Amino acid sequence: MENEARPGGAAWLVGALAWLVPGSGHALQGRWGRGLLLGGCVVGLFVTGLLLGGHLYNFMDGSAGLLAQVFGLFDLGAGLLYGAAQMSGLGADENAQLPTYEYGNTFLMIAGLVNYLVMLDAFDIKAGRKN
Amino acid sequence: MIIIFALFVAAAFGVIGRDTTRARALYGLSVFTKFVVVAFLLAWILYFLPN
Numbered sequence: 001m002e003n004e005a006r007p008g009g010a011a012w013l014v015g016a017l018a019w020l021v022p023g024s025g026h027a028l029q030g031r032w033g034r035g036l037l038l039g040g041c042v043v044g045l046f047v048t049g050l051l052l053g054g055h056l057y058n059f060m061d062g063s064a065g066l067l068a069q070v071f072g073l074f075d076l077g078a079g080l081l082y083g084a085a086q087m088s089g090l091g092a093d094e095n096a097q098l099p100t101y102e103y104g105n106t107f108l109m110i111a112g113l114v115n116y117l118v119m120l121d122a123f124d125i126k127a128g129r130k131n
Numbered sequence: 132m133i134i135i136f137a138l139f140v141a142a143a144f145g146v147i148g149r150d151t152t153r154a155r156a157l158y159g160l161s162v163f164t165k166f167v168v169v170a171f172l173l174a175w176i177l178y179f180l181p182n
Contacts, residue, residue: 034146041143048135103132110136114143121147131150 007127015123020079022115025122038118045111046081049091054104056082056091071105077112077119137166 018025023039026032057064059072076082085091091108095101124130145159 038143038146041139045136045139048139052132100132107136110140114140117147118143 005128007123011123011126014126015119018119018122019077019115022079022081022118025119026125029122029125031125038121042078042111042115042118043081045107045114046078046085049104049107049109049111050085052100052104052107053095053098054091054101054106054108055094056085056108058086071109074109074112077114077116078108079115082112133167133170137163137170141166 014025014028017028021039022042023035023037025035026038027035056075057068057072059069059076061072062069098104121130141159141163144162145155149155149158
């Protein structure tokens with residue numbers, strides 16, 4: 001069995017920052033190009049989702065059902081973008097009458113899911129598992 | 132819309148999924164193409180299915 005060292009606190013910190021600000025985990029480790037590109041992708045997906053009239057689900061709100069809470073966890077992956085949008089009321093309305101509403105929801109959820117991947121990538125780089 | 136979606140996701144997958152610049156570009160292009168082709172195929176299949 002491989003004896004792999006446990007990742008240190010710095011890796012967890014980079015992971016947390018990468019989740020909060022998309023792309024920052026890579027940028028903090030000197031990988032500016034990758035950070036900007038990945039952050040740009042997440043922000044682009046998120047903004048497009050909002051422009052299409054997507055709705056941001058609240059994972060704490062159990063009244064909308066379990067699936068809505070799972071969607072909320074996906075949305076939460078966008079970190080501070082999610083928090084800022086929630087606080088400013090963006091994506092709060094459910095505009096189901098819009099033809100692009102479901103597309104918007106999908107863009108918002110994928111923005112969060114992609115940022116989870118970006119966060120794990122930044123964590124792995126800091127932990128020395130990846131270049 | 133699928134083009135915008137595929138562009139963003141393929142770029143992210145390409146950067147995360149491979150280690151060299153060339154491999155990233157090829158993988159990103161491959162993911163992008165698959166997204167677009169599969170979306171169009173599914174759209175045409177659904178078009179011919181009765182409601």
